[in-house]
C-alpha cells in the first residue's frame with residue numbers, strides 16, 4: 679500500500695465528517711446563505727495568497743528540478759484561482775479588498791507557512807496535501823449530487839474543484855508525496871501522517887469557522 683492510500687484510510691472518518699458539515703451540505707443544495715459564502719470567499723482569498731507563498735517556499739526547498747517546477751506551478755495555480763474567484767464572486771458579492779483573517783484562517787495559513795519554512799521537506803509536502811486532495815474529494819462528491827439542483831449559485835466553485843485542471847494538480851501532488859514517502863524513514867513517514875492529519879483538521883475548522891462567520895473574541 680502506498681503512503682497516500684494508507685493515509686486516506688486513516689482520515690476517512692474525518693473526511694466523512696467534512697462531507698456532513700452544514701457548510702458543504704448547504705453549498706451542495708445551493709441553500710447556503712449568501713453572507714456565509716461571502717465570508718468564506720473573503721477568508722479563502724486570504725488563504726489562497728498565503729497557500730501560494732507556502733507552495734513557493736516548498737518549491738525552493740525541493741531537490742529535484744521536476745519537483746521545483748511542479749510546486750512553482752501549484753503556487754501560480756493558487757494565485758490564478760484566487761484571481762478568477764476575485765473577478766467572479768468578488769464582484770457579484772461585493773467583497774472587500776483587504777481581508778482581516780479570522781482566527782481559524784490565520785491558524786491554518788500560519789501552520790502551512792511554518793511547515794513550509796521549518797518542517798522536513800516531506801512533512802511540509804504532506805501538510806499541504808489536504809488542500810489539494812480533500813478539496814478534490816469534496817468537489818467531486820458535491821458535483822456528483824448536482825443532478826436535481828438546477829442553477830446552483832455555487833456552480834463556479836463546484837466546477838473549479840471537480841474540474842480537470844485541478845484534478846491534474848492533485849494527481850501530481852499525490853505522486854510527488856508518495857515518491858518522497860518511499861525514500862523516507864518510518865518515523866519520517868509517521869511525521870508526514872501527523873502533518874496531513876493536522877492540516878485535514880484545519881480544513882474542517884476552516885469550513886466550520888466560515889459557517890459560524892467566526893470573529894475575534896477581542
Ligand SMILES: Cc1ncc(CO)c(N)n1
Nearest residue numbers: 722725726809810813884
Ligand atoms: C481552505 C482551503 N483549502 C483548500 C483549498 C483548495 O486549494 C481552498 N481553496 N481553500
